[in-house]
Amino acid sequence: MTDTVSDRPVFIVSDSTGITAETFSHAVLSQFEEIAFQAVRLPFIDSMEKADAAARRIQQRADQGGPPPLVFSTLVDSEIADRIRQVPCIFLDLFGAFVQELEDILGVKSSRSVGRSHTNGLSKQYNRRIEAINFSLAHDDGQYIQGLEQADVILVGVSRCGKTPTSLYLAMQYAVRAANYPLIPEDFDRGALPATLLPFRRKLFGLSIQPERLAEVRNERRPNSTYASLKQCRQEIAEAERLMRMENIPWLSTTTRSIEEISTKILDEVGLDRTTY
């Protein structure tokens, strides 16, 4: 988080949360590996007063010298955008070109209304997300087995392989009711899935991980324990993968993948790839 003069300044300006602008700018700037960027979020710029304050802040940074700040904007209101453009900066209008093009293609005018994508706190789709989060929290780590029949997917795998963050991400981002259930040494001794899961076999999706990485993660939690030993990790993972293959459960390794990548791969594989706007 060092803010050196040599870091290229970036401002993310939005009339709403700025999440779209941030996601987009992050993806684009990731293509320029050798340059370090220092980004500042300026969300909720939805009045001329706030536009003035934002413009002053960008101006101050520009006055410190160096190359002009990059401004990634999802501002819809042209008067507000024009205020920002008065500052010496590289202004990138993320929506402009596409909204214009889509108006032509779709043959209707856009509403040009501010911040529509993340401010719908009372919509049906939004309530489905909140319910999914509550479901995933209640069904984390097999702690609650009632209602598993309502799960869209049940993640299985050894302790600390990434089930919990993945379940929460699936719920939060995609309104997917993702439960998760641990595979433990007792299951491997019996050589069978936990009995609780048998009725839901078709909903199971497995996560695995490299033993070395698992030992690292477990050591952070319980240093120098048998639980965290490489030997134990190797054995549990070998058994878990054997069980998943035997039971024909689709699975993937989380080792070098982010939660986003794991989650979207699961959706892709289980066929939850549709959404309605």
Added chain:
Amino acid sequence: MTDTVSDRPVFIVSDSTGITAETFSHAVLSQFEEIAFQAVRLPFIDSMEKADAAARRIQQRADQGGPPPLVFSTLVDSEIADRIRQVPCIFLDLFGAFVQELEDILGVKSSRSVGRSHTNGLSKQYNRRIEAINFSLAHDDGQYIQGLEQADVILVGVSRCGKTPTSLYLAMQYAVRAANYPLIPEDFDRGALPATLLPFRRKLFGLSIQPERLAEVRNERRPNSTYASLKQCRQEIAEAERLMRMENIPWLSTTTRSIEEISTKILDEVGLDRTTY
């Protein structure tokens, strides 16, 4: 989730997770309220073989008639993109124009490498996010008070006002260590904050909600209970807001706001608005 012929077909095509493309397309298409869109995610299109399969799928949809599908693409590889462009569709290249422009501005070539923004499962920033998620889960609803001094922010408010999903979102999206702690009738009887929180007063951020909405939410959990009664909700909220004003705790209402909006407003107000790429 009805998929009628009149819904305009949308395909989200990416060589990685497709999250950037989906966030962006959702934001842009939200500007066209009167049109219903049916979107299909086609992530991880990172080979010609997968490009062929994706192209076939889009072609099939186009063959069903109606207006041509919209394709939102963050494909970086031009050969893969060209394969998709052969299908009769409206192809929107989200990165193209901006990456080109930034190459000129920054004076360096982009890496044009695929899926860099969400696939960094072993980076330092990524580990910070996972740690933040674990922290927020462990410090959900005041269940664990050790380590509160490591929190970036501690959300306070009455039961079911939105603390848990907000904490998890802050952790997941922004690597913010967000704890949350309930304000309960006993606190209001004493007319003071829980003693546990006193050393961390400067980290507190309050959430409130309209009594009518709170009663709705609580009724889903415990129908017809005193806990869910409008009278009880009104009283708790009045007391909680009084306490937050008295203690000078910044707070906001969650009633009509999404988790994204609540979270970014909190970051904005507590000054956690910087990030390094």
